[in-house]
Structures are given as structure tokens and as C-alpha cells.
Amino acid sequence: MANSPSGDAVVDRLVRVLETFDSRHARLSVGAMARRAGLPRSSAYRLVGQLVEHGLLSQHDDGRVSLGLRLWELTARASSAADLSRIAQPYLEDVNQVIRQHTQLGILHEDEVLVLERLSRPEAAINQAHVGERLPLHRTSLGMVLLAHAADSVREDLLERRAAEIAAHHRDIRRELAHIRQHGCATFDGFIDPETTGAAAPILDSRGRAIAAVGIVVPRGSEVLPSALMALRTAARGISRALAASSLDPDALDARG
Amino acid sequence: MANSPSGDAVVDRLVRVLETFDSRHARLSVGAMARRAGLPRSSAYRLVGQLVEHGLLSQHDDGRVSLGLRLWELTARASSAADLSRIAQPYLEDVNQVIRQHTQLGILHEDEVLVLERLSRPEAAINQAHVGERLPLHRTSLGMVLLAHAADSVREDLLERRAAEIAAHHRDIRRELAHIRQHGCATFDGFIDPETTGAAAPILDSRGRAIAAVGIVVPRGSEVLPSALMALRTAARGISRALAASSLDPDALDARG
Numbered sequence: 438m439a440n441s442p443s444g445d446a447v448v449d450r451l452v453r454v455l456e457t458f459d460s461r462h463a464r465l466s467v468g469a470m471a472r473r474a475g476l477p478r479s480s481a482y483r484l485v486g487q488l489v490e491h492g493l494l495s496q497h498d499d500g501r502v503s504l505g506l507r508l509w510e511l512t513a514r515a516s517s518a519a520d521l522s523r524i525a526q527p528y529l530e531d532v533n534q535v536i537r538q539h540t541q542l543g544i545l546h547e548d549e550v551l552v553l554e555r556l557s558r559p560e561a562a563i564n565q566a567h568v569g570e571r572l573p574l575h576r577t578s579l580g581m582v583l584l585a586h587a588a589d590s591v592r593e594d595l596l597e598r599r600a601a602e603i604a605a606h607h608r609d610i611r612r613e614l615a616h617i618r619q620h621g622c623a624t625f626d627g628f629i630d631p632e633t634t635g636a637a638a639p640i641l642d643s644r645g646r647a648i649a650a651v652g653i654v655v656p657r658g659s660e661v662l663p664s665a666l667m668a669l670r671t672a673a674r675g676i677s678r679a680l681a682a683s684s685l686d687p688d689a690l691d692a693r694g
Numbered sequence: 695m696a697n698s699p700s701g702d703a704v705v706d707r708l709v710r711v712l713e714t715f716d717s718r719h720a721r722l723s724v725g726a727m728a729r730r731a732g733l734p735r736s737s738a739y740r741l742v743g744q745l746v747e748h749g750l751l752s753q754h755d756d757g758r759v760s761l762g763l764r765l766w767e768l769t770a771r772a773s774s775a776a777d778l779s780r781i782a783q784p785y786l787e788d789v790n791q792v793i794r795q796h797t798q799l800g801i802l803h804e805d806e807v808l809v810l811e812r813l814s815r816p817e818a819a820i821n822q823a824h825v826g827e828r829l830p831l832h833r834t835s836l837g838m839v840l841l842a843h844a845a846d847s848v849r850e851d852l853l854e855r856r857a858a859e860i861a862a863h864h865r866d867i868r869r870e871l872a873h874i875r876q877h878g879c880a881t882f883d884g885f886i887d888p889e890t891t892g893a894a895a896p897i898l899d900s901r902g903r904a905i906a907a908v909g910i911v912v913p914r915g916s917e918v919l920p921s922a923l924m925a926l927r928t929a930a931r932g933i934s935r936a937l938a939a940s941s942l943d944p945d946a947l948d949a950r951g
Binding site: 445447448449451452455456458460463464484487490491493495497503506507508509510511512513514515516517518523527530546551556568569686688689690 | 702704705706708709712713715716717719720721741744745747748750752754760761763764765766767768769770771772773774775776780783784787803808813825826827943945946947
């Protein structure tokens, strides 16, 4: 068994099973899960049995399954993403209280923005909290800030690989990115939703590279924007300083290429 | 391969590998990880290769490995523990700001308190954040509150199974639990650390059962305690209400037996 060739197949299936769950599919029947994962039902049932036994999935009274508490526990104990999120949390809360608009924390991950945290008002938190999901890099203020402050090699590599789709939305992205670096923040109107404006500021390491970015989404044309940009830059600097004083290793986020 | 008998062995090894990481062992050499997991080095290297390929582990320039961002991403997208934590966050922040002491959120999980969130002051956050770790149930205020407000069958089952160890610390735990139910909060001196006092209040569902508990740790004999208890009960009620208004299903936490 030690030399079983199927280890990779099992890990691959496990990842496909975990991928079927998201905020809109938090609890699935095994059949629905198998279809979403592209697994034969018999394999899915067997794997679910194993995962439930180890607590990585939970099975409920109605037979449906969800991600298990044990999976969260194992991930939370040593996750640099969770640590970054926790350190940033009080500052995000400040921005959220002062500006009273949705506040987000994101990092560059596989050519996209991975949302580490998203705050709205307490009573609306669950609906707005698409934490763990991704946003397009060159069509969000968060992404543009991350790209502007990425290592030169990471940025150039990404701009070349994604040249065609970027050209569809930006006439001269290098100039825009230089502008962002100069001003320390980015703001874009109607990138994803025509009714909103996004703004973001970089959380920098000691070499001036973005570890993460903090951003807000406000109604388009909002008068709060100039002061909101100041608040964002202030919060981003606070998070940078708190990270520098912490034991978090930014490279552990493997988000910078 | 579909009928490979080794699927369970692979899942078992995967869990043992993930278990080797915690806040004090966030990055390990493959050899150290294999020793902690009790796996032969060759199996460990093979499994690490598979997990790194799928992003569940990250391998760094020095060859050491840590939990991968992809694992956090998959877990965060549909985790009821993360949702609960996010909904509770603003209220925990309030307690933390008002009382200025470590503030924790915990749930009952496998006869222990699983810490979902732990706040201290921003600049100290990383050191205090043993999120994802466990505390003993009958030796913490959080645990006593969770036990007091558990379903009767869950509480009685647990009190019987753990009778011997409970007797070592409590003369009449049922009476103590009834007292907690009557007062809506618990406070204990020097349970784990003789220099501190813990206090906690339950976050209840509509049937009056604890979904979670919020607690603080203060220096023993602190004069802040009576007002802190009021603040805790207030925050706990706020979280209960926010949970009731959210789409979170408390039973998805499978923490209540």
C-alpha cells in the first residue's frame, strides 16, 4: 500500500470534492456533490464516508454534507492567510466604521485577487462575506494596486501572459500602474458594477512590495471618496506596521510570484 | 484504481500531515513533518509532492513546507465556523475595545472548547491568536458556559463519560452549571493560570441552547469584572441576534452533539 499508485488520484478527488463547496453551495447531497466534482457516485460515496470519518466533511440528518469543523480547525491553526486577516481585522473594522461602506482585504494569488476578508455592516455580514472567493486582477482597484506594487518580474510576467484580455479594458496599463505607484492608491469607476466606484491602497513590506491591499466599494460619484482614500491609506499603513511587528512571514502567503 | 483499497489510507495520512502544523509549527522540513506525522520519509516525500502540486501545502525556497493558500481558500469559501466568527467579530471587537483584555469566541467540539477567535490588542494579535486550538471544557469559563447551556442529553452524556476527571476539579458540577444557567454567565478564578480570572457568556439559539460562548481573561481579582460581565452578556446577546438574522445554520457547526 505504501507504493500504491492511487495516492495522487485520491488527493485529486479530495480537492475536487472540497472545490464543490462555496458560499452558495455550503451543503450538498452526495449526488449533487458527485456531479459538481465530476466523480462517479460510487466513488463519491466511498470518499465521503472516509472524509466524514476523519471530520473533513460533516454529514447531516438529511444525508447532505458540508465542510467539516475539523477541516476548519486544521487549517486555522497554522494559516498565514488567517494570521494576516486577523492582524488586519481591527484596521478594516476602523475603515468600515468610519467610511460605512464594504471593506475588503485581498492578496494576489494565481493571477487573481483572493479575498481574505470582507466587512459590511454587522447585520448584513453574511450576505456580503464572499471570503475565499476571487476577483479579476485588472478589473478591480484591489487588483490594480496589487499589480502596481508587485515585484517587477511578477508584474511584467503577468502583463505579458494576460496581454490580450488586459488590452480589452486598458489602453495603457503600465502608465496606470505607474500612476498608482506614484499616488499610493487606486480608484476606478464602474469596473465590475457600473453603479459603484472601487478604491484601494497597498499594504507594503519593507522593500515596498505589496503583501496585500485594502479596498472599499462606494456608490459611484460618492463625495466621500477623497476622504475615504486618506482613511484607506492610513489603515493600509497601520496594517503594514502591525505586520512588520508580527512574526508573520509575508513570503508564506506565496502570493507574490 | 476506482476500487483501490488505499483511499482511506491516503485520507488518513493527509489528516496526519495536516495535524503536524500549528501556530508553533507553521513551517516544517519534510523530515520533521514525517516524524511528527509518524510517516516513513519516503511516503511523506511522495505525499508532500502531491499536496504541493494541488496547493494544499506550499514548499518554500529552503525546502520546508507549510499549509497552502489553496487549503485556506477552499475551507474559507464554505465554512460555518468562519461565518460564525465573521458575524461575531464586530461584537468581539467591541468587548475587546471596552474591556481591553483578551477576548475569545469558542464552541463545544468533541468534548473540548474549540477556539474560533481570540482578540488581544492589534500590536499583540499574532502572539495571542491560538485560533483553531482547544481548551479543556470543564476547566474554562467558556467551556462551563457551553456545558451549562448544551442540550440536556449532550450535557448528561458528557458528564457521565468524563465523570472521573471532572470530579478532580468540581465537587458538584451540576449545581455549578445550574447556577450558570440561572445567572447567564460564568466566572472562575485561576482555572488554568492561577493569576487570572476567566468570564464567559453564552450565545444562545431560539431554543435557549448555546451555539457558542464569548469570554474574556482578566488579571485575578480585577475590579473590572462586574462591569465586564455586563459587557460580555450584552455582546453575547448581540451576536445571538445577528446569528438569528443571518443565513447561518447553527446545526452546521455540529458542535452540539
